[in-house]
Amino acid sequence: MTGRATGRIVVVTGGARGIGRAIVDRFAAEGATVVIGDLTDPGELFLQSDVAAGLAVAGHREWVPLDVTDEISILAFSESVAAAHGGVDVLVNNAGIMDTRALADETVAGWDLTMAVNLRGPFLMAKHLVSLMEGRADPAIVNIGSIEGLGANTFHSSYAASKAGVHGLTRALAVELGPAGIRCNAVAPGWIDTELNRGYVDKHPNREQAVADLASLHPVGRIGDPTDVAATVSWLA
16 A cells, blocks of 8 residues: 555545544555645644554645635635645545534524535635646545435435535536546445544434444445545545
8 A cells, every 4th residue: 555645645625533534544654745624733633643553654744724614715725735735636525514403403504504614615625726636647536425415314404415515516527627637536435433423323312222223224234434435535546
């Protein structure tokens, strides 16, 4: 695995934790320079966990502050990456949130925030970073969608709608950017063992039963791990 992405510049939004963190680690282990776009500085967190795991990272990881809901922040991020690295080989639109409410309890503010992070964010990132990808060797965009973009769960109206939008955006970008040599794909994970999802399960009155029920939905008989998604993203990139 080491060396597969040597020399490549990879941008990962929401890379401080969960699936994003696993994607960052994967590309770094493959030798890439990974730019983490996140509201949170993951530096100390990464350092502590790397030391604890005895992880030897082949590539380089750096953090640039980013709010994917704010176009001005995205423009500043793009300018920073361009100045530091000259271009981008891979854009991974991973940042996302999940708003869990019954339809009657959903608010316009909650709906709009979910759309701003999960759907408008990938749109704006692609819009403002595609110029940094043109002319690169085999550039790629990978969007993190969800199985809920293909189906749905109760109390997830805004989340399911946003992820369906991500899948539609991905198809549109693939058609539009393909002639310029920029590939665009999406990954639609099932239930993944992340802090976000564990918080959801922890609220269940029978946590063990909830975990068992979720595992039974997957053909492999287990809940997915962030590294499963990271491996798929790496392959698509």
